[in-house]
Amino acid sequence: MQLTFPDGKKKTYDAPITPLAIAKAISSSLAKKTVAAFLDDTLYDLNRPIDRDGAIRLITESDDEAFEILNHSSAHLMAQAIKRLYPNAQFGVGPAIEEGFYYDVALDESLKEDDLLKIENQMRKLVKENHEMIRQEVSREAALTFFKDDFYKTTLIEAIPEGDAITLYRQGDFVDLCRGGHIGFTGKIKHFKLLSLAGAYFRGDSSGPMMQRIYGTAWFSKDALDAHLSMLEERKERDHRKLGKELKMFMLNSEVGQGLATWLPNGYAVRKVLEDYVYDQERKAGYLHVSTPVLGTKHLYETSGHWDHYQENMFPPMEKDDETFVLRPMSCPHHMKIFQSDLRSYRDLPLRYAEIVTQHRYEASGALTGLERVRAMTLTDAHIFVRPDQIKEEVINAYELIETAIADLGLEIAYIEFATRDDSKSKFHDNDRLWNLAETILEDVLKDAEIPYKKVPGEAAFYGPKIDFQVKTVLGHMITMSTIQLDFLLPERFDLNYINASGEKERPVVIHRGYISTFERLMSILLEQYKGAFPTWLAPVQAIVIPVNQAVHGEHAKALKQHLIDLGYRVNVDQRDEKLGYKIRDAQTQKIPYQLVIGDQEMAEDQVTYRQYGSSDQHTVSTAEFEALLAADVARKSRPQ
RNA sequence: GCCGGAAUAGCUCAGAUGGUAGAGCAACUGACUUGUAAUCAGUAGGUCACGGGUUCGACUCCUGUUUCCGGCACCA
Numbered sequence: 249m250q251l252t253f254p255d256g257k258k259k260t261y262d263a264p265i266t267p268l269a270i271a272k273a274i275s276s277s278l279a280k281k282t283v284a285a286f287l288d289d290t291l292y293d294l295n296r297p298i299d300r301d302g303a304i305r306l307i308t309e310s311d312d313e314a315f316e317i318l319n320h321s322s323a324h325l326m327a328q329a330i331k332r333l334y335p336n337a338q339f340g341v342g343p344a345i346e347e348g349f350y351y352d353v354a355l356d357e358s359l360k361e362d363d364l365l366k367i368e369n370q371m372r373k374l375v376k377e378n379h380e381m382i383r384q385e386v387s388r389e390a391a392l393t394f395f396k397d398d399f400y401k402t403t404l405i406e407a408i409p410e411g412d413a414i415t416l417y418r419q420g421d422f423v424d425l426c427r428g429g430h431i432g433f434t435g436k437i438k439h440f441k442l443l444s445l446a447g448a449y450f451r452g453d454s455s456g457p458m459m460q461r462i463y464g465t466a467w468f469s470k471d472a473l474d475a476h477l478s479m480l481e482e483r484k485e486r487d488h489r490k491l492g493k494e495l496k497m498f499m500l501n502s503e504v505g506q507g508l509a510t511w512l513p514n515g516y517a518v519r520k521v522l523e524d525y526v527y528d529q530e531r532k533a534g535y536l537h538v539s540t541p542v543l544g545t546k547h548l549y550e551t552s553g554h555w556d557h558y559q560e561n562m563f564p565p566m567e568k569d570d571e572t573f574v575l576r577p578m579s580c581p582h583h584m585k586i587f588q589s590d591l592r593s594y595r596d597l598p599l600r601y602a603e604i605v606t607q608h609r610y611e612a613s614g615a616l617t618g619l620e621r622v623r624a625m626t627l628t629d630a631h632i633f634v635r636p637d638q639i640k641e642e643v644i645n646a647y648e649l650i651e652t653a654i655a656d657l658g659l660e661i662a663y664i665e666f667a668t669r670d671d672s673k674s675k676f677h678d679n680d681r682l683w684n685l686a687e688t689i690l691e692d693v694l695k696d697a698e699i700p701y702k703k704v705p706g707e708a709a710f711y712g713p714k715i716d717f718q719v720k721t722v723l724g725h726m727i728t729m730s731t732i733q734l735d736f737l738l739p740e741r742f743d744l745n746y747i748n749a750s751g752e753k754e755r756p757v758v759i760h761r762g763y764i765s766t767f768e769r770l771m772s773i774l775l776e777q778y779k780g781a782f783p784t785w786l787a788p789v790q791a792i793v794i795p796v797n798q799a800v801h802g803e804h805a806k807a808l809k810q811h812l813i814d815l816g817y818r819v820n821v822d823q824r825d826e827k828l829g830y831k832i833r834d835a836q837t838q839k840i841p842y843q844l845v846i847g848d849q850e851m852a853e854d855q856v857t858y859r860q861y862g863s864s865d866q867h868t869v870s871t872a873e874f875e876a877l878l879a880a881d882v883a884r885k886s887r888p889q
Numbered sequence: 890g891c892c893g894g895a896a897u898a899g900c901u902c903a904g905a906u907g908g909u910a911g912a913g914c915a916a917c918u919g920a921c922u923u924g925u926a927a928u929c930a931g932u933a934g935g936u937c938a939c940g941g942g943u944u945c946g947a948c949u950c951c952u953g954u955u956u957c958c959g960g961c962a963c964c965a
Contacts, residue, residue, distance in 0.1 A: 350960095358893070446960030447892025454962040458892050461960070489958095493900080502938085502956045558965070578965070612890055612963055613956095621964075667965095709965040733965070760965080796924050825922075833926035847924055859925065866925065 251287075251304040264297030268432060271306055281308040283436075284317050284429045291317075294432030296383050309468040319344035321381065321431040322440050322466035323351045328379075328422035329370035330462075339424065340400045340450050340459050346724075347476070348465030352448055354400060359460050364442040367462070371440070378435030379420040383428055385413055391425065400450060400459075401425050407451075439473040440466035443480075483723055488775035489618040495780050495839065497771070497788075498619060507616040507623035509768055514788035517818055518774070519626075519767045521786050523604055526628045526653070526763055533649050535602040535630060540582035542606055546572040551741055552581040553677070557710045561609050575608040580735075580760060583631040584742040587756070592746035594635055597756065598642050602630040618772055620727075625766035632759040633744070639757055643693045643732055646761045650717055650730040653764050658777065658886030659729070662720040663702055666694060668713050670706035677710055682736040687713045690734055711737040714760075722777050727769065733760040781839040781861055784881040791858075791878070792840045793821040794831045796847035805846045808856070808871070817878065836861065842878070 249263040251270070261270070267285035271278045285292045286305045291313075292298060307313050323342035330337050330353055340352030353359075386394070388405065391414045395401035404425060408414055417426045419434055431437065441464060448461040467473040484490065492498050497515035504510055511519060527537065546565050549555040554562070554577065563575045576582070583601045592599070606626045615621050634642050654661055668687050669676040676683070690713050694701045701715065708714060714733035718726050735758040738744075745753040764770050774786065784790050793809045795801035802823055809821040820840075822831045828845070835843045844856040850868070857868045869877070 361894075444959055445893060448961045449891075452962070454891070458961075460892075463960080500957085506956070554965090561964080580965090609964090614890060614892095614961080615963060616957095711965080714965075728964090731965080762965090794925085797922060799922065827921095827923045827928065828925055829923090830927055831925090836926055843925080845925065849924095857924085864925075 249299065250301045251298070252302070254303075254305050261298075264299040266295050266297050266432075267292055267304075267306060268294045270298075270304070278306070278308070281310075283307045283309060283311070283314040283431055291429035293381065293383055293428055293430045294436075295380060296428075296432075314468070316344040317429050317431055318437065318468065319349040319466050320429070321434075322437050322464060323349040324381065324417065324419065324422075324424055324426065324430070325371050325374055325434050325437055325440075326367060326442070326462065326464060327351050327353075327424060328374055328419055328434075329367050331422055332374075333366060333370055338398050338400050340448075341404070342424075348443070348463060350448075350461050350463045352400075352450065352459040352461050354450075354457070354459050359445055359462070361445065364445065364462065368440075368442050371437075374420070374434050375437055376435070377420065378433055379422075380433055381417050381419045381430045383430070384416045384418060386416055388414055391416065394423070395425065403451070437466055439468065439470050440464055441473065441477065486723060486776045486779050487618075488620070488772040491775045491780040492619065492771075495775075495788075497775065500618070505623070506613065507611060507621070509619055509622050509624070515771060517788035518782065518786050519771065522764070522767060522770065523628075525656070527604065529649060529653065530600075530602045530628065530630065530763075533600075533645065534598075535600040538583070538586055538601050538603050540579065540586070540603060540605065542576055542608070543573045544576050544581060546574050548581045548585070549574055549576075552584065552738060553710065553741055554578065554581070561611070563608055563610050577607055577609045579603055579605055579607065579629040580631060580738055580758075581742075583629075584738055584744060584758075587631075587633050587744055588742060592633075592756075594746055594748045594754070597746060598632050598634040598638050600630060600632045602628055604628045619768040620772045622766075622768050625768050627766040628763045630761040630763065632761060633739075633746075633756045634759060635746075635748075635754070636757055639689050639734070639759070640693050640696070642759055643690070643734075644697055646732050646759065647693075647697065647699070650732075650761075650763065654717070654719065654729060655887060656885040657764065657770075657774065658783065659719050659773070661729075662718045662726060664694070664699055665707070665716040665718055665728075666691065666701045666703045666713070667707035667709075667716060668703060668705050669708045672706065676708060677712070677737045679737070683712070686734045686736055690715060709733055709735075709760075711735045719773070721773050727765070727773060728762075729765050729770075729773075731760070731762040733762075734758075735760055782841075783886045784841045784878070785883075785885050787839075787841050788818060789820050789838065789840050790817050790882075791819045791842035791844055792835045792838075793819065793844045793846060793856075794828065794835065795821075795823070796828050796845060798823055798825050800848070801846045801851055804851045808844065808846065811871075812875075812878075815875065817882075832859070841881075844874070 249261050250258055251261060252258050267282060268279060271282040282294065284294050284307045287298055287302045320343065327339050327342055334355055336356065338354040342351030391405050392402055415427055417424050417430060443463045443465060446461045447458045450456045450459050465476055467476060495514055496512050498512055499510045501510060546555060558577060562577050565572045565574045586601055606624060608624050611621055611623050632642050669683055712733055712735045714731055716728045717730040719729040720726055738758055739755050744756055746756055748754040791812060793805040795805040805821050809819045812819040832843060839861055841861050843859045850856055854871050855868055856871055856874050857866050858874060859866050
C-alpha cells in the first residue's frame, strides 16, 4: 500500500496501518502531536486503520482542524462521564463549536452548576483510564436496534440520508452514534473545562422537548486553556451593559419597561454624533429626509401586508374613536404614502426618502439583551423608489454608502448574506415571476460588484430578497449591520406608479435600505469595540480641562472650556477642589480622550498641557496648536491615524 | 416564549446553621491649596426586587410575580 505525503514523497506501508502508527514511524514527537489524518478528502481517526492507497495528510495540534477534533472528542468524553454518573441519561447532539463543544442531555433531574465539577472529575478519571475510541460502521437496522430505547438517537438515525454510512464510536462501556473524526484515545484529552448549563430544544424545534445543554472547551495545552478562560473574563469587561452603566451611557429600567432603553446624556451625545453623521451622509447622497408618525392605522399595515405577516412582532392594536391604530414596527408603509402623495414622473426617479425614526417591535422576552435587542429602537430608515433600469445603480450606491459608514465607524464587513426564499411558500409573497426577477437582479449586482457573498435560502423578507452586511463584533458575535432589500410587492399593494416616457403608468421598484443598524444596537457594538474609550469624534466628552489649583487656575480653565465648546467640541472642566492626580485619575476612568492641564505656565503663555486617554505622556502646546490637533482627530473619525 | 441561575446602599460586593444589615468607592460637610491614576477626618445613605405563607421572630425557609444573566427558539 502506498501513501503520498503533502510534500510529494511516497511511502510504502503494510496495510492496514493507523495514522498514529504512521506518525510514530516518522518520530515519536510527531506521534504525540498528531490528532488525526486526512486520506484524500476523508477524515481518519488517529486509530482508524488505513487500507488503501491515497494522499495522506497528518493533522497535528497546530492545524485548524485539530481543535475541532479535540473538542468533538471532548464532547464524547463528557457524554461518557455523564452516562457513568447518570445511567438513565440520553443524548441529543454533541458537536464541536467555534470555541469548544457542547452536548445535549436528556435527564430526569435538572443539573446544577456544582454538577459540572462532578462531571469534570469523572471526565478526568476517564482520561486516566485512556479508553480507545473505536469506530465501527453499522447498518441502519443495526443502529436502530442498538438505540431502540433511545428516542433521541433513533430520531437522529432516521434523519441520516439513505445511503450515507452510519458509524458508532465505542470508548470503554460507552457507545455513541457519530460520524467522527476523533482523537483515538481519551487519554489525549487533557486540558478542558465545563463552562455552562443551558436549555436547548432537541433539533432546534421549539415545539419539541427541551434538553439540557452543557458547554465546555478543550485545548492542547494548559496555557492555551488558561488563555481562553482569561479571554472569556476579558469579554465580560467589554460587555456593553457593564460599560454602559460605568460610563453612564444608558439605562434599562423595569418600571420604564422591559426592552425600552433610556439614553442618558453621555449616551445621547454619542448617538447625536451618529445621527448627524447619517443625516449628512444621506443628504450628500441625494436622500430626502422626511418625518412620519410613530402610530399608524391598522388599515395601513393591512395594505402593506405587515398585519398578516408580521403581527406577532407588533404590539397589540389600540382602538379609539372607531379607528384601530398600531405602533409602527417599520417605516415602509409611511414612505409608500409619501410617494403616493404626488404624481410622479420617470424623471423624478430615483426618489430616496430617509427618516430617523423610532419603531416598536414586540421581541420575545428571552431575546432581549441590553441595547443589542430592544423593543423600541431608533434608526435611519430609507426607501428608494426606482425604475427597473435604475435598480442596479441604486443598489450599488447604497452599497457604497454603507461601506463608507462601516469604515468610518472603525468596523469591518465580515461577509455579505444574500437571502433568498426557499420552498416554504407560506412565508413569502406568492409571485414566482417577481421573486425570480428580484433574485436575479440582486445576484447580478453582487457578482458585477465583485462582492463576496453567501447565499442563505429561506432567509428573505416576505416581500423580496435582500443582502445583509454582516459585521463581526470584537466579542465574536456576527451582527447584521446594514441591509439592502428589493421589493416588488409593496409598490403593487399600494398601487404606486409613475408616468413613463410614453405617458403610461408604470410600477416603481422599492429598495429598502437599513444603514447602520439601530442606534441602540450600534451603540452596543461600538461600546464593546472601543471598550468604552470612544474615538474623539464620538466621545461624549472629548476633552476635560483640569486646573492644577482650582483657586488660582479655575477661572482660566472655565474660560478655556467655554472657548472649546463655542468651537463645537464637547468639553468639561473639573472644578473640584482636589489634587491634580485625583482629577487625572478620574478623567482616565471616564475614558475622556484629552485631559488638558492648566497651571501657571499654561495660563501665562496661552498653552495647554494635554495627555491622551491611556497614555501618560504629556505635551505642552499652544492653545491654537491643540485646537488644530483636535480638529484633525475628529475629522478622521474612527479610521486609523 | 422555553430550560437553568440571580436580585442586599448610587456603584462593586460581604452577610454559616432564621434573632430586622456591613465594607470600599461615589455623595455631602470640614480641614488641606494641590503639576499628571485615589490627601485626611466626619456625616448621611437600605420596605435586603415585589406579593403571599411558615415561624414568637424571615435578607435567610416555602410559594407566586417582576426584572436581569447564560443558553435555546425567535430576529423584515
